[in-house]
Amino acid sequence: MAGGPTTPELVAAISNAGGLGNLGAGYLTPEQLRSMIREIKQLTDQPFGVNLFVPEQRIESEETIGQMADHLNIYRVELGIAQNPAIQKYSESFEEQVQVLLDEEIPVFSFTFGIPPQDVIQTMKQRGTIVIGTATTIEEAKQLEAAGVDAIVAQGSEAGGHRGTFLKSVSDTQIGTMALVPQIVDHVTIPVIASGGIMDGRGLVASLALGAAAVQMGTAFLACPESGAHTTYKQKILSGNEDCTEITRVYSGKAARGIRTEFMNDMHRYPGNIPAYPIQNAMTRDIRQAAAKANNPEYMSLWAGQGLRLATDRSAAVTVKQTIDQANVLVKLIFNLRRVGD
Incomplete structure (x- = not known):
């Protein structure tokens, strides 16, 4: 969702509706990042997150x-x-972006493409920020837990955008969400967030049944009016x-x-x-x-x-509400079926 789709309006609308809006900030300059965070704070008093790309040294x-x-x-x-x-530069300074997040005391910091330096994770946690990493395999999830993150996004192969793979080649890590989530859940002790192909309440209920504590949705919000796509x-x-x-x-x-x-x-x-x-x-x-x-x-x-x-072009708030409402209906249906079976 980096590169334009996640606007302050989209992030705030999702958080105000009861979700956790996230700003895809990997391509933002430190100045742009600070400005957007402050704009989000003007639009919501609810928690929100910011996602950055862990830098890679490539020659x-x-x-x-x-x-x-x-x-x-x-x-x-x-x-x-x-x-x-x-081309003046290939990417923004991760260190400067992180400093902005620390200065602005954001509630949630998530990252992908690897694991940040240990001092970054620990400093965030000391400031009271929840830290979330991205994994596409069980081994990546285990390394993230060992690094001290508070939760892990289990990114299935169905997910849109960049793959978060960092230990193996992407061709070796095309594991679907339904197969990936329960296996990561069984191998870590921290909350797992299911990601990849989840678009509505059915995906939410299925993910919870697999052991996930929450879901991450991106494509579902791309066509929303608040999206900057x-x-x-x-x-x-x-x-x-x-x-x-x-x-x-x-x-x-x-x-x-x-x-x-x-x-x-x-x-x-x-x-x-x-x-x-x-x-x-x-x-x-x-x-x-x-x-x-x-x-x-x-x-x-x-x-x-x-x-x-x-995907639909409904507003972000309606998308969140309908996802939750559909999930509640399904949970009640499952509960009633169990009662009938008993």
């Missing part, structure tokens, strides 16, 4: 970067933008099917699930090496931004999970 050869730059110029010509744009992006979400997404590295250099596009199809035939994240992410940014301005979804990164056929 790419000049040859790999140069070849990719030349290839991307093909799309720049097609979109009518300048070739070989200068591009209008064309929202239209693709609302018209998409369960089989129109795939996991790709072509946009950012890191595996992520999104709606299939012409850019993905074409880049999958690229004969060279794709620079790792965040290098590739920075190299394709101008193409994605130009495509958004031109309302051309075929060159935009349209992150989405496999449950997107269930």
